[in-house]
């Protein structure tokens with residue numbers, strides 16, 4: 115058997131009412147909390163009120179940085195870092211989707227390590243241990259609550275970049291499925307498809323091993339069986355996809371993602387398309403391409419777990435997500451730029467592929483999706 119590596123230091127609590135029950139634990143990790151979140155969901159959902167009450171009751175001092183952008187960039191992280199320093203916070207409670215969790219991780223890193231976030235892209239060489247990070251995900255896709263990654267837009271280079279370090283893995287994650295009650299169906303589908311992509315890509319990555327596949331397979335089974343029902347509002351199905359997204363997080367924590375994410379980034383950079391929606395749109399075309407190019411055996415294994423690649427589009431359509439570039443308003447003349455952005459987005463991913471895609475390959479996939 116091939117070598118296995120597994121490192122999962124996050125203490126996980128998964129239950130309804132989990133926030134009331136487990137958020138008080140944050141006092142074990144520091145003196146003053148910085149809540150890191152976006153500016154809408156936390157207030158509209160009533161989550162902020164709930165958290166404020168818990169912190170007041172437990173006499174936990176806190177500040178809030180609720181300025182995380184939907185697609186955060188380096189500047190956004192640096193702004194949060196300054197705020198954290200000004201407020202003298204010594205632990206991070208990141209609440210939200212992948213953006214809030216990843217910005218929380220980067221603030222934790224930057225407060226303790228000099229320079230600029232750009233100095234830490236790639237495998238980050240961190241002199242100092244970041245602040246403790248507590249993750250409270252409110253979407254069912256990111257998996258960031260258990261991973262060593264934070265993905266941030268480098269606005270200078272017009273691409274998404276990853277900070278990778280085991281030192282930014284959250285110490286504690288509270289998975290409270292109640293939060294999904296406030297998530298619009300479209301975002302359940304989109305973030306669920308992000309998790310779906312994580313598991314598919316992890317399974318196909320050359321870095322996968324027995325344990326990462328275990329998580330990828332279980333996550334795919336849960337997602338394939340439950341995602342549509344979750345989008346329709348079924349509470350038990352939502353619980354299952356919430357768990358599936360964490361399982362997918364364990365899978366990519368070992369392997370990283372491959373070209374679905376790398377190509378998907380192009381739509382987020384060019385049109386601001388939601389990350390999960392972008393991945394879902396390209397996924398069927400990329401799997402078709404890979405099946406014809408050196409991945410026949412692996413794709414067949416995946417088809418035995420989920421469905422035939424040709425049926426995948428139908429599954430995605432039923433979630434209310436687009437599966438053609440035209441549907442999101444892309445123009446034929448944009449394809450050249452999407453190819454360039456995809457090549458840039460796939461730089462890291464290419465190391466986990468059996469072969470290097472040529473520019474022509476990117477054209478083929480993107481044209482096909484058009």
Ligand SMILES: [Fe+2]
Nearest residue numbers: 256308375389
């Ligand atoms: Fe993702």
